[in-house]
Amino acid sequence: MDTSSNEKGQPGLAKAALFGLCPKCHAPSLFDSRNLLHVRFAGKCGQCGLDYTGFNVGDGPAALLIIPIAALIITLALWLDIAANPPFWLQVVIWVPVTTIITFISIRIIKAGLLIIEYRRDAREAGGKS
Template sequence: MSEPAPPPLSPSILQAGLKGLCPRCGKPTLFTGWIKFANRCTACGLDFAQFNVGDGPAAFLTLILGTLVVGLAVWLQLALSPPWWVHVLIWPAFALAAVVAMLRLAKGALMAAEYQNAAREGRIDRDRP
């Protein structure tokens, strides 16, 4: 008699974000487009609509990458003293490309974290005094 196969391991938060893996079954079904979530996993049926990722990843990326861009721009100015138009050409394009490139990773990782930690919307317990 053969033993039943063990259940598949859920991917880590980083794996889910990098590869777009379903946080339950690990199949690459999390996204239907570059940053658009699928409605549900076609492999295990997990309803992705129940998770509320919202604009959190974009806000975090904007703040983190904005800090990086400002630091790099200051460094470039102090090291090479380029004309102002060089900064105008480089930094907006770099910031936009970095945010868009990292948005998929951040959204996937945040959804996986919500799933793994069973995070839900906060509720107020009205029965307490």
């Protein structure tokens, strides 16, 4: 996957996804700022008017994240258990918030990345308006 800036002067995919940049005008308008957790797409870009509702990333972000995050958390929890043998309740108190925070941060980045890829490749749902 090419994450560098391309010949059209667009920011790289990683930078655009990390900062939630509009794929058309590169304004940081991809996410609904009224949403407390900022993981929901805005309806359209406040700067260029690009309609984000025409894009559908579906369950892609969750599918891409569930295994890597589970592997990371299980590895860290096992390491902590072997290294310090904390009580079970302490493991829960540590790993539930850590998992939640990592999920919310990474799902935003993955959602933005998938929408930007859809825009750059002009991908639309079959049967929809062009």
